[in-house]
Amino acid sequence: DAMVIQNPRYQVTQFGKPVTLSCSQTLNHNVMYWYQQKSSQAPKLLFHYYDKDFNNEADTPDNFQSRRPNTSFCFLDIRSPGLGDAAMYLCATSSLRGDRDTDTQYFGPGTRLTVL
Amino acid sequence: AQKVTQAQTEISVVEKEDVTLDCVYETRDTTYYLFWYKQPPSGELVFLIRRNSFDEQNEISGRYSWNFQKSTSSFNFTITASQVVDSAVYFCALRGSSNTGKLIFGQGTTLQVKP
Numbered sequence: 740d741a742m743v744i745q746n747p748r749y750q751v752t753q754f755g756k757p758v759t760l761s762c763s764q765t766l767n768h769n770v771m772y773w774y775q776q777k778s779s780q781a782p783k784l785l786f787h788y789y790d791k792d793f794n795n796e797a798d799t800p801d802n803f804q805s806r807r808p809n810t811s812f813c814f815l816d817i818r819s820p821g822l823g824d825a826a827m828y829l830c831a832t833s834s835l836r837g838d839r840d841t842d843t844q845y846f847g848p849g850t851r852l853t854v855l
Numbered sequence: 856a857q858k859v860t861q862a863q864t865e866i867s868v869v870e871k872e873d874v875t876l877d878c879v880y881e882t883r884d885t886t887y888y889l890f891w892y893k894q895p896p897s898g899e900l901v902f903l904i905r906r907n908s909f910d911e912q913n914e915i916s917g918r919y920s921w922n923f924q925k926s927t928s929s930f931n932f933t934i935t936a937s938q939v940v941d942s943a944v945y946f947c948a949l950r951g952s953s954n955t956g957k958l959i960f961g962q963g964t965t966l967q968v969k970p
Contacts, residue, residue: 770956772956779963780962780963781946781960781961781962781963782900782946782960784957784958787955787956787957789955794955827898829898829900831900833956835955835956842888842950842956843890843902843905844890844902844956844958845902846892846899846900846901846902847899848897848898848899849898849899851898
């Protein structure tokens, strides 16, 4: 089945130790998003790739970076995780190719990050 | 500015009761899209429905139904004969006419269905 896959599902890192979260998709969607969701809050968009174009949200800290080496994969890099970065990280994809009916975002299962 | 308000933070019902989750939105775009997502305890956001601003037809899918009213800027979600498996956080979201696809989420409503 076509889907959005995130690995790992649970990640534990130490304060200040770089960590990379991965997302892959088999939907062939051209847009990939990364969200941060803290407990009892709505998902917060960090950035997205529209094809190869990177779009950062204005309030996303510099500590967060992303890479998209190809259509199927997208990575979230946290350069120096702080305790406040502990959260669920959700990857989503959508197809924005001028067809209104395919812009729904489909989410992966998320990676729950713990910072010790 | 765009905004989505889900005034109900938590709702608790007994199994088989009907329950309505409210969603009110604000946008100046003439073309926009509304969504509902379900987030069970496992954490994954599950897509439930998408509605275009130019299509006010209500929709029913099994026990789920949605009432879209542009006149009151509301897109409410009703679960008929609720079940324990319906227990989750439900998010209403808005996408404006920009080409980024960015979603504006409401704060979510936690639904607890007790047996």
